[in-house]
Amino acid sequence: MIELYTDSSPNGFKITIALEELGLPYTLRHVRIEQGENRQADFLRLNPHGRIPVLVDHETGITLFESAAILLYLAEKTGRLLPTLPQTRWQAMQWLLFHASSVGPLIGQRVHFELESGEKNPAAIERYRQLSNAAFAVLDQRLASHAYLAGEEYSIADIAHFGWSHIARIIDFDFSAFTHLSAWHERVASRPAVRKGVSLPAPATGA
Template identity: 40%
Template sequence: MIDLYTFTTPNGRKVSIMLEEVELPYTVHVIDITKGDQFTPAFVAINPNSKIPAIIDRTTDMTIFESGAILIYLAEKTGKLMPLDQKNRFLILEWLMFQMASIGPMFGQLNHFKRFAPEKIPYAIDRYEKETLRLYGVLDSQLAKHEFICGDYSIADIATFPWVAAYEFQGLTLNHHPNLKRWFETIQARPAVQTGMNVPSRNA
C-alpha cells in the first residue's frame, strides 16, 4: 500500500496519475498547502523541504519526496512506463529533467505572477509567458516526430501533462502548437489520467 501526501497542484497530479496508470493501491492524505499543512512537524518528517507530493511505500518502508523521484521509483517498482535499456531510459530521464528544470519552474512562475501575485508586474508576466510559449514550441517540435514525448507513453508524459493542462488557467491556448494539442487531447482521454487529475477531489 502507498500513502500519498498530495494536494491539487500539477506536481501532486503527476503522482496520482502514475499510481492510477500502474494500478497500485494507495491512500490519499490531503496536505492543504493553502492552510500551511506542509509545515507541520508530521509532514516535515516526511519531506524536510515542506513540499508536496511525497509517498510512503508501506511494503518496502520507503519514504520518497520530489515528484520526479517518485515517478522513477514507481516505474522501477512496477516495471512500467520506463524501459530498462539504457538508450531509451536516458531519453525518458532527459525529458523528465526537462519538465522538472524548465516546464515546472517557468509555468509555475507564470501562474504566480499572472494569477496570484498581489501586484501585477508586466515585466514578470511578459517574461514568463514568453518562456512558457517557447517551451510549448520545444514540446511541439518533439511531438511532431513522436506520438508521445519519447515515442511510447512514459513517465515523461505523466510529468508534463498536468503542467500543460493549466494552459487555460494561464490565459493561453494550444491552438498554435498543433502537435502539443494533439498530444494533450490524447492523454486527457486516458481513464487513469482523468481519475488521477481529480486526486484529491476538489471537494476533499
C-alpha cells in the same frame, strides 16, 4: 502499503495519475496547502521543504518527495512506464528532467507573476510568457514526429508534462497554437487513469 500525501496541484496530479496507471493500491492523504497543513510538524518530518507530493512506501521503507523522483521510483518498482531499450529509456528520462528543470518551474513562475502576485510586474509577466512559450515550442517540435515524448511509448515523461499542461488549460494559458502539443495533450487526457488522477484528491480550479 503506499501512502501518498498530496493536494490538487500539477505536481500532485503527476503521482495520482501514475498510481492509477500502474494500478498500485495506495492510501490518499489530503494535505490542504491553503490551510497550511503542509507546514505542520508531522508533514515537515516527511518533507522539510513543505511541498507536496510525498510518497511513503511501507513495503520498502522508502519515503520520497519531489515528483520526478517519485515517478522514477514507481517506474522502477513496477518495471512499467519507463521504456526498457536504452535509447528510448534515456529519451524518457531526458524529457522528464526537461520538465523538472525547465517547464514546471517556468509555468510555476508564470502562474505566480500573472495570477497570484498582488502587485503586477509587467516585465516579469512578459518574460515568463516568452519562456513558457519557448518551452511549449520545444515540446511541440518533439511531438511533431513522435506520439509521446520518449517516442511511441507512453511514459513517466508524458505524465510529468501533463500535470502542468492540464493546469495550463484550466487557468487559460493558451497553447493551442502548438498543434502537436495540443494533440498530445488530448491523447493523454483521454486515458481513463489520467481522467481519474486529475480528480484526486479533488479537481483543480482556476480560482
